[in-house]
Amino acid sequence: MVLKVVFIAELYILLFIFYQDLKYRAVNWIAFLAITLSGFFLSFHAVGLKNTLFNVLLNNGILLMQLLLVYLFYYVKSGMHTKIINKKLGLGDVLMLAALSFSFSPVNYIVFVFLSLVASLLITMVKRNKQTIPLAGYLGLFYFIFLMINHFFLDFNPYLIQPDL
Numbered sequence: 206m207v208l209k210v211v212f213i214a215e216l217y218i219l220l221f222i223f224y225q226d227l228k229y230r231a232v233n234w235i236a237f238l239a240i241t242l243s244g245f246f247l248s249f250h251a252v253g254l255k256n257t258l259f260n261v262l263l264n265n266g267i268l269l270m271q272l273l274l275v276y277l278f279y280y281v282k283s284g285m286h287t288k289i290i291n292k293k294l295g296l297g298d299v300l301m302l303a304a305l306s307f308s309f310s311p312v313n314y315i316v317f318v319f320l321s322l323v324a325s326l327l328i329t330m331v332k333r334n335k336q337t338i339p340l341a342g343y344l345g346l347f348y349f350i351f352l353m354i355n356h357f358f359l360d361f362n363p364y365l366i367q368p369d370l
Contacts, residue, residue, distance in 0.1 A: 212356075220346075221236055223346040226297065226342025232297045260307075264305075267306075268303060272299070302318065309363045310365055326338075
C-alpha cells in the first residue's frame, strides 16, 4: 500500500515539474526533493540499501562527468572560464538529473538521460523554439511516460544493476 502511494505521488510530482518548467521556466525545489526521496524509497525497496547507494554514487559520478565535459567544451570554445550553471544549463535541470539518479541503475540512467536529451532536442527543433529548453520538465515528462509504460506493460525493474536474462 505504501509503495503504491509513493508511486502515485511520484507520478503527480513529475507532472507538476513538467507543468512548472514549461509555464514558468522554474521549478520549486521541493519537487526535486520529493522526487529524490520517492526514488530512494522505491529503489531501496526494490534492491536494498547497498545497491541503492551504489547506483546513486555511480549515477552522480556520471552526472559530474557530464557537467565537467560541458564546462570543458565551453572553456575550449571561448578560451576562458565559463559559468555553466544558470548560464548554459539551468540549476533545475541539474537538480532533476541528480534526483533521477536515485531511480535507475547506472546503465539505465545513462540510457534514460541520453534518450531524454535526444528527445528534448528533437522537440525543440520541431517547435523551432529559440528560447531555453525546459529540460527538467521534459525529463519529468519522459520519466512519467516511462513509469506508466513500465507499470502497465513491461514490469521492468530500472533499479537493477544486472537484469535477469
